[in-house]
Amino acid sequence: MSTHAKIRLYVEHPLGAGQTVPLSRDQAHYLFGVMRQVVGGAVLLFNGEHGEWRAEIVEAGKRGGVLSCIEQTAPLRLPPDLWLLFAPIKKARTDFIVEKAAELGAARICPVQTDFTNAERIRQDRLQAHAIEAAEQCGGTYVPHVAAMQRLEKTLSDWPANRRLIFADEALVGARAVLEAAPRSDKWAILIGPEGGFSPTERNRLHDLPFVTPISLGPRILRADTAAVAALTLFQATRGDWE
Amino acid sequence: MSTHAKIRLYVEHPLGAGQTVPLSRDQAHYLFGVMRQVVGGAVLLFNGEHGEWRAEIVEAGKRGGVLSCIEQTAPLRLPPDLWLLFAPIKKARTDFIVEKAAELGAARICPVQTDFTNAERIRQDRLQAHAIEAAEQCGGTYVPHVAAMQRLEKTLSDWPANRRLIFADEALVGARAVLEAAPRSDKWAILIGPEGGFSPTERNRLHDLPFVTPISLGPRILRADTAAVAALTLFQATRGDWE
Numbered sequence: 438m439s440t441h442a443k444i445r446l447y448v449e450h451p452l453g454a455g456q457t458v459p460l461s462r463d464q465a466h467y468l469f470g471v472m473r474q475v476v477g478g479a480v481l482l483f484n485g486e487h488g489e490w491r492a493e494i495v496e497a498g499k500r501g502g503v504l505s506c507i508e509q510t511a512p513l514r515l516p517p518d519l520w521l522l523f524a525p526i527k528k529a530r531t532d533f534i535v536e537k538a539a540e541l542g543a544a545r546i547c548p549v550q551t552d553f554t555n556a557e558r559i560r561q562d563r564l565q566a567h568a569i570e571a572a573e574q575c576g577g578t579y580v581p582h583v584a585a586m587q588r589l590e591k592t593l594s595d596w597p598a599n600r601r602l603i604f605a606d607e608a609l610v611g612a613r614a615v616l617e618a619a620p621r622s623d624k625w626a627i628l629i630g631p632e633g634g635f636s637p638t639e640r641n642r643l644h645d646l647p648f649v650t651p652i653s654l655g656p657r658i659l660r661a662d663t664a665a666v667a668a669l670t671l672f673q674a675t676r677g678d679w680e
Numbered sequence: 681m682s683t684h685a686k687i688r689l690y691v692e693h694p695l696g697a698g699q700t701v702p703l704s705r706d707q708a709h710y711l712f713g714v715m716r717q718v719v720g721g722a723v724l725l726f727n728g729e730h731g732e733w734r735a736e737i738v739e740a741g742k743r744g745g746v747l748s749c750i751e752q753t754a755p756l757r758l759p760p761d762l763w764l765l766f767a768p769i770k771k772a773r774t775d776f777i778v779e780k781a782a783e784l785g786a787a788r789i790c791p792v793q794t795d796f797t798n799a800e801r802i803r804q805d806r807l808q809a810h811a812i813e814a815a816e817q818c819g820g821t822y823v824p825h826v827a828a829m830q831r832l833e834k835t836l837s838d839w840p841a842n843r844r845l846i847f848a849d850e851a852l853v854g855a856r857a858v859l860e861a862a863p864r865s866d867k868w869a870i871l872i873g874p875e876g877g878f879s880p881t882e883r884n885r886l887h888d889l890p891f892v893t894p895i896s897l898g899p900r901i902l903r904a905d906t907a908a909v910a911a912l913t914l915f916q917a918t919r920g921d922w923e
Contacts, residue, residue, distance in 0.1 A: 540902055541906065541910070574903075575900040576900055577900050611917065611922055611923040612917065612922075613922075613923065614923070654922065655785065655921060655922035656757060656921055657785060657818040657819055658818045658819045659784070660817075660818075663783050663784065663909060666780075666909040666910065667784070667909065667913040670909070670913045670914060671913060673898055674855065674898075674917075677898075679855075679897065680854045680857070
């Protein structure tokens, strides 16, 4: 039994001293089948609320198991209040964007359907599982929620107060300058368009909205997945939790 | 025949007014077989030296073809003098890093073999082809050279004067602060470690070298491919061609 548990699991269960945590069938399969853990082994748990806890395996079965929390190993670290809106593209690149958003620390991931989005639907449960796996691997104590896909127009109509939306456009203003100049009180969202770009209607609509700021991501044309990682990075380094 | 040619091809041939450019077998297959172009069609060409040129197809065959340059459509835009050193990982993620380095504007891509690098060799020609494809797609007029894989230790021993090397470590100094504080005259390189991190020997060596600066890429553990995109982004937004 190692006290330096490297296996991290996200659980939907309260964590605290002496708290016992039941495992789902999938988690039991992963922990005991794939990772060959046995009773007495140590696992790190987080639930997005109570930080990270070292737990000991007290029951191990084929269809379930029970862990017992020993001590808190890290406090809860919420990411900045940043949403990532993106138009789902090819499966591999969509998975990638969700993985990177969890890794880079977005609070919420919102797939949006734009005029040039091919995907009619997404597998929300599969994307959420990707976000969980990324959070488990990156040492995060929080998992961003993957929202249901919504039409971009509806998202913009229902936009909440006090949240700015930046989107990459052929604008002249660099992303960094925009992020550094805005009031500290702002909440943020990043909108990444589909590979084919926004439709003229959408671009006009975005430029007209008072809460939207177009930004530049440099002189080359970035793919949607690159743009997502680049914009998240610039946010974190300027307004987020990287400094 | 459209004057708004969207097909972009990298060629290893001089470009200039009236210059004719022969096509390789692969390029002829792509242009005439896959993209169904015919004599009279327009293509954008770049060679990393003479900017981007609109060219007309003057001969089209199964095994080759000839283009003729009409007019320059964009000047040469060299990326900043930035090298990306990375330890090759799984094939898909290695391809991804090369694609992103070309897209984000690195001048040179250097695969390095570290103590914890699994890959013994790389397909340099395949990675170079990836860089070319990415440059063609992102509107760049330059293709970063993919160097042969070298041992990290050899790379560090032969390090050129006046080039700083930043690498992501458990350092406390944010990447942005490091980049902003350094003299404008510096040339740069970014070193991304393998998924398993650097060995203790390598970390000590890196920390001892006068041209190396450790940086932080935030509180979560980034995968190698994410770290590469994030570091390239921060460089471009701070010292590069994004502002």
